[in-house]
Amino acid sequence: MELLAEIKEPDLILAEVREYREAARAVLFDERGLIPLLYVSKYRFHKLPGGGIEPGENRVEALIREAREEVGSAVEITGELGKVVEYRAADFQQTSYCFTGKILSKGTPDFTEREIAHGFQLVWMSLEEAIATVNQDKALNREGWFIRQRDLVFLTACKNGKDKRQGC
Template identity: 30%
Template structure:
């Protein structure tokens, strides 16, 4: 998969241990809009998806994460690679550790039905809901986003840049 861009804050020591947490993220188009996760608490949009377990391949993780976060059922044969984004920064969880996340983005289609979300505690606390939204609204919302949680801020900057790239890729005005 081609790397689209890299976010490397270089705010760590090169000798620090690396914690890798790859993820799979979905680009879902519905009627010229995007299906995104919206955080009611933090007021941002992100692409549905999340961590890839050790025993999963990327597409299995994508299907599972989309179902858990937004209750949409991915059609497996519709999954198409878009590209990846590498993120590296000092861990906010453990001193002397680098957080490294390769985010694999896929275009995919979903079934017309939805199922119940299965959110992790932090996702539930953030008030994750599915929103079918105009891409410009998502870009503007994320551009205005700021947080005391620097980790979240970097994630939202990543997804804002991805939203801009997807808009250009699709030729949306």
């Protein structure tokens, strides 16, 4: 998958990676062309659905599970946008793989206790609205800063037609 960006804090001096995480994320379209975002009200930022790849899962399996949990939806993965590598600390690296897809059915999210505590809310908007919303976010924590940078790369890649098959 094509590398779209590397994100690190200014002046961060990288060390040997001691902790590595892989995650799958998606820009998913419903029948009206709207996409789901998760609003993290406790820290005031929005994020694309997705999350960590668990042992024994591949990227697509992880994304299908995450979409079911966070969006309450069955999805069909239709293409790839690319990956973003984040260096959140001198020795921590996360690689997020982003896909495009279609919402096949809508249900109710099944948020974890942590997600509930962070005030997760599911919101639907157009791709253009999502870009503007994420761009205006002023996250109250460091994680939100990274998520904003990462998800803007993915949303912009979709807008710029990175994945022609989906029509983003």
